[in-house]
Amino acid sequence: MKGAYVCSDRGVPAFGTKGCSLHIQEVIRAMRNKGVELSLFAAASGDQCPNDLANVEFHKVRHTKIRDRSLREQSDIRDNDETIRQLSRYAPYEFVYERYSLWSHAGMSYGHQHGLPTILEVNAPLIEEQKKYRSLCDEQAARYISQICFDHADTIIAVSEHVADYLNEFAEARGKVHVLPNGVNVDTIKKRSLPHAQNHKTTIGFVGTLKPWHGVDLLIEAFSLVLRLHPECHLLIVGDGPEKQKLENLVHQLKIDSSVTFTGAISPENIPSYYQQMDIAVAPYPKQPAFYFSPLKIYEYMAAGLPTVSSNLGQINTILTHGETGLLYDAEHPEALLFSLSHLIQNRAVRETLGRRARIEAENKHSWSLRVQSILSLAGVSEVA
Missing domain, CATH: 3.40.50.2000 (Glycogen Phosphorylase B;)
Structure with missing residues (x-):
C-alpha cells in the first residue's frame, strides 16, 4: 500500500531534530511497519536523516524565498497548485496524509479531487499561534485556506482536546475530529538501566x-x-x-x-x-x-x-x-x-x-504503532501487515 504524506510548512524540517520533525519520522516508521510506504512531500528536508529512513521517497515542496511576509503568504498560497501537480506526477496513492500547515490545502484537495481517503493531522491552532508568536498579515486568507483544508479532509486527527475544541469552531471540521495524542517509539527508547551504586550522583x-x-x-x-x-x-x-x-x-x-x-x-x-x-x-x-x-x-x-x-x-x-x-x-x-x-x-x-x-x-x-493503527482504522484504510 502506498500513501502520500504532505508537509508544506517551511519551518518543519522532515529530517531535522525538532519535535515536529521526530513526529514525521515516527509516523513514517510506524506506517512502514504496517506495510504502508509513504511518499513524502515536504517544504524542508533538514540535515539529520536517520539511516533507516534514507530510502524514503522524498519530493521537495517548492516555496519562493521572499523576505516580505505579506508577499510570502500570498506566494505560499499559490504554491498549492504546483504541489497538487507534483502529487499527480508521482501518483497513484491509496490515501493522503497531510500535516496541517498555515497556507496549505494541497494534500487534502488532491485527495478529495481523486476520491481518496484524506487524513489531516493538526498539532496546533496555527492561526492563533501565528498571530501570537510571529505575525499574520492576511488572517482572512489563512482562515479560508484552513476551511478548504478541513472541508476536504475525511478524518481530522487532533493531538489534544484543546486542539479539538479549536477545530470544532470551524463548521467544516465538525463531526470529523478525533483526539489522538502523540506517542513514542518503545523499540528505540529502551528502559534505562538502574545504577548499582548507592552513592550514585542523582x-x-x-x-x-x-x-x-x-x-x-x-x-x-x-x-x-x-x-x-x-x-x-x-x-x-x-x-x-x-x-x-x-x-x-x-x-x-x-x-x-x-x-x-x-x-x-x-x-x-x-x-x-x-x-x-x-x-x-x-x-x-x-x-x-x-x-x-x-x-x-x-x-x-x-x-x-x-x-x-x-x-x-x-x-x-x-x-x-x-x-x-x-x-x-x-x-x-x-x-x-x-x-x-x-x-x-x-x-x-x-x-x-x-x-x-x-x-x-x-x-x-502510547506506542506509535498503536497510534498509527488507530489513525488507519479511523480513516478506513486497511493496513497490510
Missing part, C-alpha cells in the same frame, strides 16, 4: 528545544535551591534553541555552573543514550492561558522508565497519573517543583517504582 534531566514556553528557567531556579539540600545532584539539559544563551547566563548568575551541563543540539538517534544518564526527568511547563500541546518528551521519559515531574497543564493530566507514573505539581505554584524533586532525590525506591510503571504504560498505551 541526575535531573530535561530534553527539548529551549524555548520560553518549556519553562527551563523555572527548572534552573528550582535546581539551584535543590543543590542547597542535595549538593551531590547534577542538572542535564539536552537540546538547543533560542533561549540557550539566556539560560546559560542564568546558571552563571546563580553560580551553579559546575552542577549544570548543556549538551547543545543532539541528533535523534543519540537522544536515548542521554536518557540512560538521567535519574529524574522534568517537564516544567509554566502556566499558560492555552496549553494545547501533546508533549513528546513526556512519552519519551515514560518509555525510558524515568520518574517524571511535570506541571499539571492540559493533556499532561491524562498522560501521567500522580503518584503512579509520575509526580504532578500546580503550574500556578512552580515553587512546588522543588519539593517534588527533593522527594524523589531522597527516595530511590519511589523513583524506581514510578519509572517501572511509566515504562509499562508507554508500552501498553
